[in-house]
Amino acid sequence: MSDKEISIITEENVKYVAHLARMELSPERLPVLAHQLKDILDFIDKLKEADITGVLPTSHILPIQNVLREDLFKGSLSSQDALANAPDKQGDFFGVPKVIE
Amino acid sequence: MENLHSLTAHVLTGKLGKKEIAPGDILDSIKARIKDVDPKVKAYVRFSDADFAGLPSSSDPVPGPLSGIPITIKDNICTNGLATQCCSRILEGFKPPYDATVIKKLKEAGAVIVPVKANMDEFAFGSSCENSCFGPSHNPWGLERVCGGSSGGSAASVAADEAIAALGSDTGGSIRQPASFCGVVGLKPTYGRVSRYGLIAFASSLDQIGPLTKDVEDSAKVLSVISGHDPMDATSADVQVPDYSQALSGDIKGMKIGWPKEYFVEGLDAEVKKVTLEAIEKLRSLGAQVTEISLPNTQYAVPVYYIVATAEASSNLARFDGVQYAFRKTNAEGLIGMYKATRGEGFGDEAKRRIILGTYVLSHGYYDAYYLRALKVRTLIKQDFDKVFKELDCIVTPTSPTAAFKIGERMDDPLKMYLSDIYTISANLAGIPSISIPCGFTRDSLPVGLQILARPFNEEALFKASHAYEQNTPWHTMKPKL
Numbered sequence: 001m002s003d004k005e006i007s008i009i010t011e012e013n014v015k016y017v018a019h020l021a022r023m024e025l026s027p028e029r030l031p032v033l034a035h036q037l038k039d040i041l042d043f044i045d046k047l048k049e050a051d052i053t054g055v056l057p058t059s060h061i062l063p064i065q066n067v068l069r070e071d072l073f074k075g076s077l078s079s080q081d082a083l084a085n086a087p088d089k090q091g092d093f094f095g096v097p098k099v100i101e
Numbered sequence: 102m103e104n105l106h107s108l109t110a111h112v113l114t115g116k117l118g119k120k121e122i123a124p125g126d127i128l129d130s131i132k133a134r135i136k137d138v139d140p141k142v143k144a145y146v147r148f149s150d151a152d153f154a155g156l157p158s159s160s161d162p163v164p165g166p167l168s169g170i171p172i173t174i175k176d177n178i179c180t181n182g183l184a185t186q187c188c189s190r191i192l193e194g195f196k197p198p199y200d201a202t203v204i205k206k207l208k209e210a211g212a213v214i215v216p217v218k219a220n221m222d223e224f225a226f227g228s229s230c231e232n233s234c235f236g237p238s239h240n241p242w243g244l245e246r247v248c249g250g251s252s253g254g255s256a257a258s259v260a261a262d263e264a265i266a267a268l269g270s271d272t273g274g275s276i277r278q279p280a281s282f283c284g285v286v287g288l289k290p291t292y293g294r295v296s297r298y299g300l301i302a303f304a305s306s307l308d309q310i311g312p313l314t315k316d317v318e319d320s321a322k323v324l325s326v327i328s329g330h331d332p333m334d335a336t337s338a339d340v341q342v343p344d345y346s347q348a349l350s351g352d353i354k355g356m357k358i359g360w361p362k363e364y365f366v367e368g369l370d371a372e373v374k375k376v377t378l379e380a381i382e383k384l385r386s387l388g389a390q391v392t393e394i395s396l397p398n399t400q401y402a403v404p405v406y407y408i409v410a411t412a413e414a415s416s417n418l419a420r421f422d423g424v425q426y427a428f429r430k431t432n433a434e435g436l437i438g439m440y441k442a443t444r445g446e447g448f449g450d451e452a453k454r455r456i457i458l459g460t461y462v463l464s465h466g467y468y469d470a471y472y473l474r475a476l477k478v479r480t481l482i483k484q485d486f487d488k489v490f491k492e493l494d495c496i497v498t499p500t501s502p503t504a505a506f507k508i509g510e511r512m513d514d515p516l517k518m519y520l521s522d523i524y525t526i527s528a529n530l531a532g533i534p535s536i537s538i539p540c541g542f543t544r545d546s547l548p549v550g551l552q553i554l555a556r557p558f559n560e561e562a563l564f565k566a567s568h569a570y571e572q573n574t575p576w577h578t579m580k581p582k583l
Contacts, residue, residue, distance in 0.1 A: 014457065021415060021460040022422065022437065023453060024445025037458060039516050044404040044471065050478045057476030058483055060306050060336070061532030061557075062293050067335040081198040087429035094424050097436050 009038045105130035107262045107580065110170045110319045117169050124162045124169030127265070128153075128213065131171055135217075135263045138583045141244055144258035145217045146176060146235045147184055152216045167326055168211030173264035175255050176218040177225060178310065179299040180204050183216055186427075187301050188233035189223045191447025194427040201299020202334065203268060203310050203327045210326040219267055220254030223449045224418065225275055225303045227251050228521045229511065232451040237508055240282060241581040242547055246505040249279030255313045256283040261583055266314045266323055270300055272307045273406050274501075274525025277537035280313055281500035281550025284539045284579065286320045286567070287313045289525075291557045292532035293338030295324075296331030304413035305336070307406075307529040316577050317538065317568040321345035324560060340558050348561040353569040354388030356562075357493045363399035364498040364524055376541035376549045377499045380570065384497065387569055394496070396485040401478045402527045403519060408462050408475035409530070415459025421447065454515060483531040490556040495566050498524050500537040500550030528554055536563045539576035548576075 011034045018025050025033065079092045088095030105113065105127050116122045132153050139145055162169040174180060177187045179197035181204075186192035204214060222232040230253025231237045238253045240246040241261040248257040252269025256279035259267050269276040271289035280287025288311040295310045302308060312323035325346070330339040360381055365374060385391045423429035423443030433442035448456065462471035489496065501521055511518040528535040533554055540551035551570070555562040571577050 009461075013461070017457050017461045017464060019441075020464060021456050022419075022440040022444055023448070023456060024441040025453065026445075029450075029453075033454060033457065036454060036515055037461070040407060040458060040519075043516055044407060047401060047404050047408075047474055047478055050398070050401055050474075050481060052474060052477040052481070055477045055480050057473060058480040059476055061483065062336060062338060064336065064338075069332060077198055084198060085195050085427050086425060087423065087427060087431075096424055097433075097439050099436050 009034055009041055104262070106134040106265070108265070109315045110167065110265050110322055113170060113265065114168070124213070127169060128156055128171055131215070131263065131265070138261050139263055141239060141583060142241055142257050142261045142263065143236065143238045144220055144254040144261060144263055146188060146220050146233070146254065148217045156213065156216060162213065163208070163211040165209065165211030166322065167207065169213065170211070171213045171215050171265055172207055172323070173215045173219050173255060173258050173267035174204070175252050175267070175269045176221050177270060177301045178203060178268060179301065180214060183214070185218065185301070187224045188221050188235055189448065189452065190234045191421045191428045191443070192426055197299070199299065202296035202331045204299065206327050212326070215264065219252070219258055222251035222253070223452050224301070224414070225251035225270060225272055226414070226451045226455050228274070228278055228518055229506075230254065230279070231508065231512055232449055234449060239508070240505045241583055242284060243505065243545070245507055246547070247282065247508050249282035249505060251275040252313065253279045256280050256285055256287065259283070259285045259313050259315060260581060262580070266312055266319050268310055268327070269313050270308055270310050271529065272303050272410060273529050274522040276311045276313060277525050277535060277550065277552060278501050278522060280537045282505040282548065284548030284576070284581070285313055285315060286317055286536065286538050286577070287311065288320045288324060288536045288560070288563070289528060289534060290324060290328065290560060291338070291534040293336055293340070294534070294558065294560070295327050296329070296334040296337045298331055298333035302417040304410040305417065306413060307410060317564060317571050318349055320536065321349060321564050338558070343561060345561060345564055348564040349568045350565065351569050351572055353384065353566055356389045356495065356566060358384055358389045358391050358495045358497055358566065359394035359489055359493045360391065360497050361394050361396040361399065363396055368502050368520070368523070369499060370503045372543045373499050373501075373503060373549050376543070377551060380540040380551045381497055383574065384566065384570060387573060389566070394489050394493070396489065396527070398478065398481045398485050399527065402482055402530060403523055405475045405478045405482065405530060406522075406526045407458070407519060408471050409479065411455045411459030412463050412472055413459070415456045415463065418452070418456055451515070479530050482527055486527070486531045486533055494555065494562045496554040498552045498554070500524060500552040504543045504545070504547035504549055524552060533557055534560045534563055536567050538567045538571060540570070540574070541576060
């Protein structure tokens with residue numbers, strides 16, 4: 001990827017990314033959002049000045065690798081409690097709009 | 102009876118111990134104060150008299166270090182059966198079926214959970230509390246001003262004496278910046294010190310829960326209760342919790358404190374700078390050895406943050422899709438249509454902006470250029486701190502570059518809003534503990550905060566320095582006129 005490509009953010013891009021994020025955006029908001037995201041990304045481009053040669057990424061600051069526990073049987077939420085907040089429930093399941101015809 | 106709502110937890114604990122007052126008296130006092138001033142401050146959300154009806158007012162609370170003390174909770178920390186919605190429409194009506202670990206620990210310590218929640222920016226996205234679906238909270242020191250954010254309601258409730266103490270969460274300054282704007286004490290513990298189980302996640306590698314209190318002693322008292330390893334949070338650290346009250350000795354002779362020159366440059370308000378430098382002089386006069394230091398990668402903190410935090414948020418907030426939690430738009434076509442309509446209507450503007458930015462920086466073709474690069478620069482920022490903490494006990498800086506700004510002033514300029522966290526973000530990226538304490542006022546009588554940072558798991562150094570400063574200055578005793 002060339003540096004030139006990085007900061008380009010168009011309304012089309014925003015629309016596509018909004019689709020990936022499963023987010024409906026109103027047509028009036030699209031140009032405003034594209035403009036604001038461009039400003040933010042221009043600002044973020046400052047990171048190109050940092051010398052990261054040979055630097056390892058930090059995704060997490062604690063020296064934790066894997067955290068395992070004994071595989072013991074314990075109680076958990078009942079399905080009734082787990083479903084209590086669902087906008088649609090059918091029996092012991094979350095209800096969703098039809099996926100397969 | 103004197104105004105119990107204006108007292109600290111440690112003073113109230115003393116009065117309860119001597120049976121001068123009953124726990125019900127404290128709740129009555131808080132309740133009356135909320136009724137009196139919350140219509141102006143709006144620190145709480147979903148408030149109704151009925152919420153208080155279920156409160157235990159018996160004279161027999163659970164014994165423990167916070168016995169009988171009411172604690173106010175930010176709207177993103179799960180409380181069993183009590184509405185918790187991150188001040189977002191998308192969680193309208195959500196009642197968690199369990200308590201967060203911090204809530205469990207507070208209850209076991211005898212605290213009473215205030216049954217209405219504190220206002221916040223939606224999903225903790227913001228620095229002003231204006232991104233709440235309930236509208237903004239108002240700064241008790243100037244009602245036309247913001248209270249800071251995202252834990253703005255927690256800070257405002259403590260400042261306005263509508264709470265004894267509160268919990269907030271801090272991802273990039275969300276406890277410390279509102280504490281600074283409202284003139285209270287706000288602590289972000291070391292990453293891993295406090296369990297995140299039951300905190301509705303924003304950015305999992307940065308989020309920490311911490312207390313907002315009226316003084317440093319209460320901060321230490323609440324942290325002692327909520328800290329510690331929790332098997333329910335794989336990122337909670339298995340590190341012993343010291344007795345923080347031991348750190349409140351008042352003696353800082355010989356303590357090594359650094360002030361980073363990169364924090365005192367253009368963009369720092371002149372009055373805030375003056376007040377902060379006076380506070381640093383005060384620490385020196387109390388016996389601390391103060392030196393100028395350099396944190397050369399400071400300039401990269403905000404851009405790194407807005408990549409890492411939004412990337413993590415876009416992933417964490419994928420779960421709010423209209424299936425499990427309360428809110429759903431039903432008039433859409435098919436499953437994906439339902440997801441999109443629910444999220445489009447359920448999330449506010451700033452949440453949408455951050456989810457889309459986060460999705461963008463993680464998307465195909467941009468991952469290396471943005472996300473991976475940001476993680477590498479995060480390493481540089483952490484190394485800056487590792488290096489100076491070889492020689493130092495603490496670092497001091499302003500908490501925010503300005504005092505509280507006016508409501509509405511920055512809403513159309515997200516970038517300008519993001520820069521109000523410029524001094525607080527680094528602590529989250531490096532995982533180190535940090536506190537903001539009141540250190541003076543501007544000419545407009547707005548509070549200014551002093552930020553103190555220390556090495557990981559050395560909250561004691563923060564308490565030691567901030568307690569000594571507090572006990573030798575009058576700021577924490579001052580109250581807004583409401």
